[in-house]
Amino acid sequence: MTALELIIDLHKNSERQGPGSEKETLKALELINPPPDQKLKVADIGCGSGGQTITLAKNINGQIIAVDLFPEFLEELNKKSRELELANKIITLVKSMDDLPFGKEEFDIIWSEGAIYNIGFASGIKKWKDYLKVGGYLAVSELTWITDSRPKEIEDFWKREYPEVDTASNKIKLLEDEDYSLVGYFYLTQDSWIENYYKPLEARFEAFLKRHEDSELARKIVNDHKAEIDLYLKYKDYYSYGFYIAQKN
Numbered sequence: 702m703t704a705l706e707l708i709i710d711l712h713k714n715s716e717r718q719g720p721g722s723e724k725e726t727l728k729a730l731e732l733i734n735p736p737p738d739q740k741l742k743v744a745d746i747g748c749g750s751g752g753q754t755i756t757l758a759k760n761i762n763g764q765i766i767a768v769d770l771f772p773e774f775l776e777e778l779n780k781k782s783r784e785l786e787l788a789n790k791i792i793t794l795v796k797s798m799d800d801l802p803f804g805k806e807e808f809d810i811i812w813s814e815g816a817i818y819n820i821g822f823a824s825g826i827k828k829w830k831d832y833l834k835v836g837g838y839l840a841v842s843e844l845t846w847i848t849d850s851r852p853k854e855i856e857d858f859w860k861r862e863y864p865e866v867d868t869a870s871n872k873i874k875l876l877e878d879e880d881y882s883l884v885g886y887f888y889l890t891q892d893s894w895i896e897n898y899y900k901p902l903e904a905r906f907e908a909f910l911k912r913h914e915d916s917e918l919a920r921k922i923v924n925d926h927k928a929e930i931d932l933y934l935k936y937k938d939y940y941s942y943g944f945y946i947a948q949k950n
């Protein structure tokens with residue numbers, strides 16, 4: 702198995718592939734406050750196994766196209782949506798977020814939790830705007846500094862790993878420059894990282910290593926994830942995912 706196949710295997714049987722929570726998905730949706738009688742067309746981009754897709758499907762009137770690059774995650778989502786009798790509301794699509802087959806002004810809402818970094822925030826908000834109706838909403842979560850300054854170690858780490866990491870005010874400026882109006886902003890709680898993402902991830906390490914006969918590559922992947930968790934625990938007061946809800950003008 703390649704490193705990518707192993708990473709997918711480590712992550713696919715989980716509620717989520719990144720920090721977040723049902724409560725925060727609903728908080729973002731409440732900021733949009735869609736009228737209950739309006740049938741919405743929603744795209745959930747980089748949906749993973751669909752933690753937030755299921756929450757959206759339970760709480761909106763309409764249909765969600767859930768997109769991810771990896772079919773393994775979408776198979777999990779399809780399984781869950783059938784079990785919960787939500788399959789009529791969720792259509793899954795294997796596609797890259799920089800090459801979407803969507804039409805101009807097709808969607809009422811574009812949702813993306815912890816995934817836009819794959820093409821970069823600036824590029825994503827620009828590209829995806831074409832698919833949104835005028836007056837439609839973008840709801841994205843994105844790595845964000847939550848203090849004005851921070852220790853050099855964490856600043857250097859994230860600048861290297863994701864050069865677009867920035868403060869909320871600079872992200873909001875990017876949204877406004879692309880002709881969106883900010884509707885709301887908040888950042889994810891530490892529980893969304895620790896309880897909802899890192900603890901369940903750590904609980905899967907042992908079985909994952911066993912499945913892959915403790916191979917060198919599997920051990921490296923576990924160690925890389927442990928280093929990411931340690932870094933978060935050390936510097937959790939300095940960064941989070943900011944949740945940005947904006948309306949296309």
Ligand SMILES: C[S@@+](CC[C@H](N)C(=O)[O-])C[C@H]1O[C@@H](n2cnc3c(N)ncnc32)[C@H](O)[C@@H]1O
Nearest residue numbers: 717718719747748749769770797798814816819
């Ligand atoms: C950190 S996970 C977040 C998943 C999910 N939204 C959540 O919050 O649990 C990022 C997701 O982006 C997907 N992804 C990565 N590159 C992608 C691409 N180019 N196009 C579409 N999805 C991509 C990954 O497969 C993964 O499911």
